[in-house]
Amino acid sequence: MSIGRIAAVMGAVVLAGEFLMARQDSPRVIYITAERFSFSPSQLSLRVGEEVEFRISSEDTSHGFRIAGTSLNATIPKRGHGELAVKFRPDHPGRYKFECNRMCGAGHSFMQGVVIVEDPTTPKASR
């Protein structure tokens, strides 16, 4: 098999992968639990351009969910009153802090986490 032939086969495999990803009609769902005074999980890994849906429920009172540096700023209903469902698609790689933005008690200011957004096209060695 010539080098050119191998490259053509690899290209076809990459295209097939992108086609499959584009065909997914529903975004990846990430479930998060909010509870005085933490989110679980508190560290989320996303890829640039990947749309996800956060489904966040509270174990106690109403909380907030705000991702710094983005327009995402929403309220998580209190336990037994359903869940917050919001879609999110990060445009840029980076570390985005998220936090509760509703005063929920003494430890409110500790209620935070981080979304780590990576660009899958950037080789790890160059970062």
Ligand SMILES: [Cu+2]
């Ligand atoms: Cu709070």
